[in-house]
Amino acid sequence: MTKPMLRALAGEAVWPPPVWLMRQAGRYLPEYRAIRAKAGDFIALCTTPDLAIEVTMQPIRRYGMDAAILFSDILMLPWALGHGLRFAEGEGPLLPPLRDAAALAALDRERLVERISPILATVRGVRAELDRTMPGQTALIGFAGAPFTVACYMVEGHGSKEFGAVRGMAYRDPALFSALMDLLTETTIVYLAAQIEAGAEAVMLFDSWAGVLPPALFRAHVIEPARRITAALRERFPHVPVIGFPRLGGLSIAAYARATGVQGLGLDTTVDPVLASRLVPAPVALQGNLDPLALEAGGAAMRSATAEILAAMRGRPFVFNLGHGIVPPTPPEHVGELVELVRAA
Numbered sequence: 001m002t003k004p005m006l007r008a009l010a011g012e013a014v015w016p017p018p019v020w021l022m023r024q025a026g027r028y029l030p031e032y033r034a035i036r037a038k039a040g041d042f043i044a045l046c047t048t049p050d051l052a053i054e055v056t057m058q059p060i061r062r063y064g065m066d067a068a069i070l071f072s073d074i075l076m077l078p079w080a081l082g083h084g085l086r087f088a089e090g091e092g093p094l095l096p097p098l099r100d101a102a103a104l105a106a107l108d109r110e111r112l113v114e115r116i117s118p119i120l121a122t123v124r125g126v127r128a129e130l131d132r133t134m135p136g137q138t139a140l141i142g143f144a145g146a147p148f149t150v151a152c153y154m155v156e157g158h159g160s161k162e163f164g165a166v167r168g169m170a171y172r173d174p175a176l177f178s179a180l181m182d183l184l185t186e187t188t189i190v191y192l193a194a195q196i197e198a199g200a201e202a203v204m205l206f207d208s209w210a211g212v213l214p215p216a217l218f219r220a221h222v223i224e225p226a227r228r229i230t231a232a233l234r235e236r237f238p239h240v241p242v243i244g245f246p247r248l249g250g251l252s253i254a255a256y257a258r259a260t261g262v263q264g265l266g267l268d269t270t271v272d273p274v275l276a277s278r279l280v281p282a283p284v285a286l287q288g289n290l291d292p293l294a295l296e297a298g299g300a301a302m303r304s305a306t307a308e309i310l311a312a313m314r315g316r317p318f319v320f321n322l323g324h325g326i327v328p329p330t331p332p333e334h335v336g337e338l339v340e341l342v343r344a345a
């Protein structure tokens with residue numbers, strides 16, 4: 001029996017639709033906070049397979065989601081390339097800003113395979129646990145940051161609203177920026193292929209900052225790397241679907257879906273589901289896009305926003321999700337109610 005999530009990504013209009021939520025493992029869950037305290041540091045949590053397996057499974061045990069997503073972070077790829085990374089309490093990620101050819105040359109591809117080995121051990125462990133406890137039901141999603149979003153953090157050195165340093169580099173030093181993008185594209189293929197070999201049944205590319213780019217740069221640095229990654233993975237693993245998430249991509253999401261060849265397209269909170277369904281026809285599965293704040297609010301606001309999305313997506317391949325990650329103040333019982341609502345569709 002094929003898992004509902006994988007049937008939807010294969011282009012089938014599964015109903016009720018499969019459901020999982022971005023950041024379903026995280027600080028809104030008391031059991032996550034307990035493991036996080038035990039690990040101490042966030043990077044230690046991502047690189048200790050027993051703990052990472054445990055937090056990946058927590059939302060599956062609580063809610064029986066249709067997909068588990070590997071517990072890791074998009075910034076573990078630069079970490080594995082030897083680029084410094086730390087998570088400062090309350091500040092988010094901090095990295096040494098990459099601004100010149102010397103910093104690019106210092107990235108060490110030779111270390112990649114060895115440094116990602118604990119993450120691959122987590123993938124193998126979660127897959128074994130799912131096969132044992134959720135057979136035929138819950139699919140395992142591997143993931144990576146898309147090259148542009150990873151470059152945003154590497155060049156800027158921290159989070160930002162505008163990512164001016166990275167856009168500045170794309171205009172002023174296109175050769176350096178393209179060399180960084182090529183390196184990230186190639187290593188992302190290696191990283192995702194390794195996750196698939198370890199047991200991931202689908203992979204997702206998070207391009208959280210795609211929306212800061214004008215159309216020409218969006219084509220070059222969002223669409224083109226996603227096309228290359230999808231084509232390389234398809235060639236090696238023809239049955240493993242790729243979900244793209246060009247967040248805040250606006251009108252460019254239709255071109256993204258057509259030109260990249262992805263099997264699934266994540267919709268951010270701002271996208272009108274009726275319009276998206278017209279712009280991106282089957283067999284591409286749409287995934288999204290309840291406002292995480294509607295989930296936090298719960299009650300009638302959550303119910304009506306959910307009903308609107310379900311009505312727009314009925315009859316086409318679709319995976320219910322949020323438009324961005326769960327926010328930490330979300331009451332865990334709201335997540336349970338949401339899953340029930342979707343399953344009653």
Ligand code: CP3
Pocket residue numbers: 021022023024025026027036042069070071072073074075087092093143159206208325
């Ligand atoms: O449950 C899941 O979704 C799987 C795990 C996952 C995490 N991050 C765990 C995490 C995934 C898929 C990500 C992706 C990620 N990480 C993205 C893309 C999606 C998005 O949200 O736009 C981005 C941009 C990052 C980078 C990142 N990691 C930031 C900006 C932060 C700090 C913000 C925050 O919420 O603290 C992180 C840390 C992080 N990654 C946490 C979690 C659960 C919080 C760490 C903690 O426990 O303190």
